[in-house]
Amino acid sequence: MHTREAVVLTKNSPSTAPKNTIRGNTKTTRENWLKEAQKVLIEEGVEHVKVGRLAKNLAVTRGGFYWFFKTRQDILDTILTNWMDSKNDPLTRIINDKNDTPLDPLIRFFSIVVHEQSYSPALDSAIRDWARTSSATRDAVDLVDDRRIKALTEVFLSLAYEQKEAFIRARILYYHQIGYYAMDVHETKKQRLNYLPVYFKQLTGFELPNEALQKFKR
Missing domain, CATH: 1.10.10.60 (Homeodomain-like)
Structure with missing residues (x-):
């Protein structure tokens, strides 16, 4: 797993104008x-x-x-x-509660990708397409992927997997989800929830607790 400290996008840094400032007589922010x-x-x-x-x-x-x-x-x-920005990426913030059970971060990961409320797979896919023609964007994608896989690896390590297996399980889980989006799989929410317990067990090695499944269905 490669670690990248920074990605230089261009010679000029992005504009630092306030997010919603209206300038002059323009109609837009x-x-x-x-x-x-x-x-x-x-x-x-x-x-x-x-x-x-x-x-x-x-x-x-x-x-x-x-x-x-x-x-x-x-x-x-x-x-x-x-x-x-890691603050905008829920997939790197799955470990965020000291009161979590060992499985809670994985349940949180599945919740993010199933409900797609705090995460945009469409934007992820668009940026990956962009990376095919831009080396700076490719570096950015690699950095984000490494960061997400590192977070998942830490989760699997906390579940008593050895380092190498934790890393490989993290990659399998993450690459599975990225591939799901890349193939533009169309399923109803009902279908996804029906498959969820099987996916969870096959991808993590653990049964999805029934209490967690019921929360997914709410």
């Missing part, structure tokens, strides 16, 4: 531009994230963009930086 750029990235790919396109979608002039971002690359760097 910085957050409006970011949300629209992220939407286009997810739906159409990075090559379509262009200033003119975003301005048209927001029904404003291109000039409004430059109140908040220096260049197109600036907004792309901001999206990537936000995605990389």
Whole structure:
């Protein structure tokens, strides 16, 4: 597992303008531009994230963009930086309660990927596609993947697996989920919950407690 201390995106750091400041007489905020750029990235790919396109979608002039971002690359760097931020990534915060039982972090991981409420698999997939054409984005993806696998490895270690097996189990669980998204598997929520106990046992080596299963179904 490779460890990367930092990822340099471009020579210029992303704009540090306040998130929702309205500048001049524009009709938009910085957050409006970011949300629209992220939407286009997810739906159409990075090559379509262009200033003119975003301005048209927001029904404003291109000039409004430059109140908040220096260049197109600036907004792309901001999206990537936000995605990389561990504070925004629930998959790296599965170990967060000193009162957890040993299985609670794994139950939390499954809850995140089943309910998709605090995590966007669509954004993950879009950034992975972007990484095919950008070495900086590839480095960012590798860093985030390493961080998530490290968190899962720690969970399996706490469940008394040896180091190597804990690491491999972490990779199997994580790569399984990434592959699920990459294949764009379509299942109803009912189907996913029906399969959940089997997936949990096969991927973790433990039975999913019935109490946890009932919480998933609420």
